[in-house]
Each structure stands twice: as C-alpha cells, then as structure tokens.
Amino acid sequence: MRDMLCCGAGASSDHRRSTGKMAAPILSAALYGIRTGRAFGTAAALCKRAAPLGPMPNEDIDVSNLEALEKYRSFTRYFKVAEKESKKTPWWQTYRKLVTPEQDEEAKIDIGLPYYRPPRAKQLKERKEILKQNRQSMEMERASRLRTLVIPLDEVKAEWEKTSGQLHKQRVAEHYGIYRNMFDEATFVPSVVLRVEYNLDDEHVMPVYHGNFVTPTEASSPPEVIYEADEGSLWTLLLTNLDGHLRDADSEYIHWLVTNIPGNNIDLGKEICHYFPPFPAKGTGYHRFVFLLFKQDRPIDFTEDVRPTPCHSLKMRTFKTFDFYKKHQNDMTPAGLAFFQCQWDDSVTHVFHNHLNMKEPVFEFVRPPVYHPPQKKFPHLQPLRYLDRYRDSHEPTYGIY
Structure with a gap:
C-alpha cells in the first residue's frame, strides 16, 4: 500500500489523480477493517468448516503412496467388499433415511404360519x-x-x-398398506397359495392376483376359491373392503365370511355372512378388496359374528379385521392372501337402489382455492397476465392491450 502511494506521488498530476482514485477504496477498506476490528484473516477464519462428527470415507488411505494399497485383482472381490461395506450403518444421515420414515422391521410381529427360507x-x-x-x-x-x-x-x-413368491407377495401387500390397515402393523408371509377366479361366462374368468383391477360387474357373483389343504384341516375365508365405509374411515365392510371349511371345499363350510357384490361409491377412487384365508387349529364357534340372511344393512356389515382376529387369534392363523382393486361402474347404482334400498351417494373432490401471493405494485419481470390474478372481473388482460 505504501509503495503504491509513493509511486503515485512521483508521477504526473493526471497519473497521480487516477492513482489516487484507485488507492482510495483500498485505503478506506483497510481503515474500515481496522476500525471494526475484523481483518481479512478474521473473516476467513469465520468461514472455516466445522470438523465432521465421525470418520470420513477413505480417510485412512495414504494418498501419497497409492501403490502400497492392496489390489482387488478382480471385480468379484471388489463387489463382495463393497456389498459388505454398504450394509454397515454410517454415522451420517443418508438420503433414503431422510425421505423415508423410520420403520423398525424387527418390531413388526409375525402372526403367520412358520416360514422356512433356505x-x-x-x-x-x-x-x-x-x-x-x-x-x-x-x-x-x-x-x-x-x-x-x-x-x-x-x-x-x-x-x-x-420359493421367493411368498416373500414377493408379502412385499406387495406391504406396499399397498394391507397389513397396516388390517392388523395394525403386524405382518405375515402368505405361505398358502390362494387362487380366486370370478366366472364371466362359460369360457372366460377374471382372476384375482395381488392388486389387479376388477370391475364391480365382474365381481357381482361369488368367486371360485382354490387352495391346497390337508385332509381334516379347517379354514376360514374372509372378503372385506378396506376403503368403502361411508361413515368411519377406520372401519370396513364385510362382503363374505365362510368358516369351519373342511379342507378346500368352500361349499361345506359355514357361511356366516353371505356374499355381497362390491359397491365402491362414485368419486371415491379405487377400493382394496382383500381375500384372507385363516387356518384353524380346531372348530370355532362364530355365533357372535353371524349376520342374517339376506343381510342388506350397511350397519350390520360394518366390520374390523383386527377385532375379528384379536377375538379368535388363539385358534386361527392367517395363511393366504389375495386382493384386487375396484372402482365405480354402472352396476353400483343397481346395488344401492335394489339391494341396499338407499340413494346412491356421489362424492366429488373439492379443490382448495388457488393461492396467490400479495400483489406487488411494481411486478418486475412478470408477464402481463400477472394482473389477471388480482382482477375482479374474469375478462383476461391478454389481447386487450
């Protein structure tokens, strides 16, 4: 700084005048730093990063001597080491943990049959x-x-x-929230293969897999249910709608319940609640209809769960799978699972008018009003249509000016 000012003093008046202009900001900045007590070094020190809370990746590697490091020699060896390291829990917050809510997999109770995975x-x-x-x-x-x-x-x-199909079905059911809404976070592996088919005509059937779409017209009559069972075993078959209750979001509507089924012969079981076709209300989207197969340890008395025949009352068909299982959990175990998604069609109107004897409810999504920030007096870099958001009339600005 002193050299710069001295050079300016020995030069011509014009040069001295221009040098003085250049030196004035630098001099004032230096004087301002002295007055405020914050020099350039202090500002740099404030920008220093804090130390990490744990060891950083590859921190123990000597970068100056890379030749001394052990070589993998093959991609397989590298892949094994990478897989082993990826399973370790790091001390830092990962993106997956940030966007996914924490779920303790070990805390989930397995209520199903014993499952052996080789x-x-x-x-x-x-x-x-x-x-x-x-x-x-x-x-x-x-x-x-x-x-x-x-x-x-x-x-x-x-x-x-x-082999792996049972775990895949469990994963799909967890994705659709079946276990969460039916058993309050408990889970099970559907070890018994449950085949459900709706007969459309003499040649065609509509199968039920794990989340496929079935219309109310196709599911208007009881399906054919097939599963493998040992001789002398007893089973219970349940069909419930998890999303169709019109008054209570936590309740369900039971559509079919057959208990004490000997083997795989559904016709010989005790029908506690007769089959009722799906009736997803208009405007409520897709509903999850779940077929659940329980294996009984002994004959069970379901007198408290019996519905009259015919049962066309929605109040009497109100049902909760969790309460039903909790009451009989000592005598039966969930073993099979299949479900489909169903949306309104014209046959639902017939069900409401002729079976339920009530007017058909129709729902519509009411969108919230569009939010507009407070109007600016001088909207910089905004289009001309910006004014249309705050006009009382519906006449657009575009095309007038």
Whole structure:
C-alpha cells in the first residue's frame, strides 16, 4: 500500500489523480477493517468448516503412496467388499433415511404360519447347477437356435410360488398398506397359495392376483376359491373392503365370511355372512378388496359374528379385521392372501337402489382455492397476465392491450 502511494506521488498530476482514485477504496477498506476490528484473516477464519462428527470415507488411505494399497485383482472381490461395506450403518444421515420414515422391521410381529427360507448360498448353488446342465444340453441348444424352445410357464410359476413368491407377495401387500390397515402393523408371509377366479361366462374368468383391477360387474357373483389343504384341516375365508365405509374411515365392510371349511371345499363350510357384490361409491377412487384365508387349529364357534340372511344393512356389515382376529387369534392363523382393486361402474347404482334400498351417494373432490401471493405494485419481470390474478372481473388482460 505504501509503495503504491509513493509511486503515485512521483508521477504526473493526471497519473497521480487516477492513482489516487484507485488507492482510495483500498485505503478506506483497510481503515474500515481496522476500525471494526475484523481483518481479512478474521473473516476467513469465520468461514472455516466445522470438523465432521465421525470418520470420513477413505480417510485412512495414504494418498501419497497409492501403490502400497492392496489390489482387488478382480471385480468379484471388489463387489463382495463393497456389498459388505454398504450394509454397515454410517454415522451420517443418508438420503433414503431422510425421505423415508423410520420403520423398525424387527418390531413388526409375525402372526403367520412358520416360514422356512433356505440359505441364499444354497439357492445360488442350485441355480448354477441348473444353468450348467442347460448349457451342456445339446437338445436345448438346438431348440434355442431354431427358436422352437418352449418354456413351461406353469412349472416356472409353481416353483416361484414355492420359493421367493411368498416373500414377493408379502412385499406387495406391504406396499399397498394391507397389513397396516388390517392388523395394525403386524405382518405375515402368505405361505398358502390362494387362487380366486370370478366366472364371466362359460369360457372366460377374471382372476384375482395381488392388486389387479376388477370391475364391480365382474365381481357381482361369488368367486371360485382354490387352495391346497390337508385332509381334516379347517379354514376360514374372509372378503372385506378396506376403503368403502361411508361413515368411519377406520372401519370396513364385510362382503363374505365362510368358516369351519373342511379342507378346500368352500361349499361345506359355514357361511356366516353371505356374499355381497362390491359397491365402491362414485368419486371415491379405487377400493382394496382383500381375500384372507385363516387356518384353524380346531372348530370355532362364530355365533357372535353371524349376520342374517339376506343381510342388506350397511350397519350390520360394518366390520374390523383386527377385532375379528384379536377375538379368535388363539385358534386361527392367517395363511393366504389375495386382493384386487375396484372402482365405480354402472352396476353400483343397481346395488344401492335394489339391494341396499338407499340413494346412491356421489362424492366429488373439492379443490382448495388457488393461492396467490400479495400483489406487488411494481411486478418486475412478470408477464402481463400477472394482473389477471388480482382482477375482479374474469375478462383476461391478454389481447386487450
């Protein structure tokens, strides 16, 4: 600074005048820093980052000597180490934990039948053996080359249902909130394969899987339910609507309940509540209709749950699966699961008028008014239509001016 001012003093008047203009801001900034007690070094010190709360990744690696590090030599070894490290819980907050609410998986109570999952290593070993045999098969190679190879899809599906299919169904049910709304966060693995089909005509059927769409017209009559059962076993079949109650959001409507079923013969079971077709009200979106299969340990007396026949009262069909299971949990266990989604169609009007003897309720989503921030007197960089938000009339500004 002193050198700069000295150079300015020995120069010409014009040069001295311009140098003085340049030096004045620098001098004033230095004097201002002295007066306020905050120098440039102090400001830099205030911007220093705080120390991390834990060790940072790769902090223990000596960057100056990378050749001394152990080499992986193969992608497989690297992948194994990366998988092992990814399963460790870091001390920092991850994006997944930030956007996903914390759910304690161990806190969930498993109320289903015992489920045995073979070790993953054993499954992979068996698959490798099968792939090795298929590669060595000349007949399969020739059929694949000539595009005549036929894959037995029924056998593939049966194998999937016995192995990983049960866990996949459980994951889908958790995604749709089935366990959360029926058993208050309890869960189970649907170990019994439950097949439900609605007969449309002599040749066509509408199956129920795990979340597919079925119209009320297609589900107007009782379906055909098939499952494998040992001789002498007893079962209970339930069909309930989780989203259809018109007065209480936490309650359900029971559509079908058959108890003390010997084996897999539904016709020989005790029908506690006869089948009632779906009636999702207009404007309420998709409803979840759940088929739930319970395995009984012994014959159960369901006298308290009996509904009259016919039962066309919504009050008498009000139901809660959680209370029903809690009352009989010592004598039966959930074993099978299937559900579909259903939306209003013309047949729902017929159900309300002719079966329930009531006017059909129609719902509509009332959108909240559009929010506009307070009007600015000088809306900088706003289009001309900005004024239309605050005009009393509906006449647009666009095209007038």
